[in-house]
Amino acid sequence: KAGVTQTPRYLIKTRGQQVTLSCSPISGHRSVSWYQQTPGQGLQFLFEYFSETQRNKGNFPGRFSGRQFSNSRSEMNVSTLELGDSALYLCASSLVAGDGNTIYFGEGSWLTVV
Amino acid sequence: GENVEQHPSTLSVQEGDSAVIKCTYSDSASNYFPWYKQELGKGPQLIIDIRSNVGEKKDQRIAVTLNKTAKHFSLHITETQPEDSAVYFCAATRDDKIIFGKGTRLHILP
Numbered sequence: 656k657a658g659v660t661q662t663p664r665y666l667i668k669t670r671g672q673q674v675t676l677s678c679s680p681i682s683g684h685r686s687v688s689w690y691q692q693t694p695g696q697g698l699q700f701l702f703e704y705f706s707e708t709q710r711n712k713g714n715f716p717g718r719f720s721g722r723q724f725s726n727s728r729s730e731m732n733v734s735t736l737e738l739g740d741s742a743l744y745l746c747a748s749s750l751v752a753g754d755g756n757t758i759y760f761g762e763g764s765w766l767t768v769v
Numbered sequence: 770g771e772n773v774e775q776h777p778s779t780l781s782v783q784e785g786d787s788a789v790i791k792c793t794y795s796d797s798a799s800n801y802f803p804w805y806k807q808e809l810g811k812g813p814q815l816i817i818d819i820r821s822n823v824g825e826k827k828d829q830r831i832a833v834t835l836n837k838t839a840k841h842f843s844l845h846i847t848e849t850q851p852e853d854s855a856v857y858f859c860a861a862t863r864d865d866k867i868i869f870g871k872g873t874r875l876h877i878l879p
Contacts, residue, residue: 703865
């Protein structure tokens, strides 16, 4: 069974640009969540989607947004990039949302903003 | 707000010795506690988890213990091997909220 797949793995963007990251969950998983990982802040929750609806959102500015498609694939978008957005963005999937369901992470997308 | 404290932030142990990483959580309603291992350049991988109705769980060289009264849980790795070198994250979950510890970088010394 294929794991969580994230694309692209690496990308470099310029300040002010926008970026879209893609995530394909494990087959059969309907919940997708996104995390930002930086050396200083650790793993920080961005948002979670289930059945194309955002269920939860972390404390990030409105520049960070996401969506989920009917096939459970998800995308996240960051607009007006800032240097501080440089991070590893991790997508995770689980069978259903909430209630202590195990989440499985992808390999992540490394974003560098210059 | 809710948080998870993880200690130590860095741990070096001799190959073959045991390693222990401890986490404390603040939300007494947390009911699921996974541990993840993250190797360089990779995403976190689930290595073991425990639910609040269980005090201890073991899987080969890895074990997790949970003390609900004290609100802390620990990861124990016995007979450490070079491939155990990685960053380990604990997490506490309640309903649809999961909070991660800051991570422990484990070095296995030859």
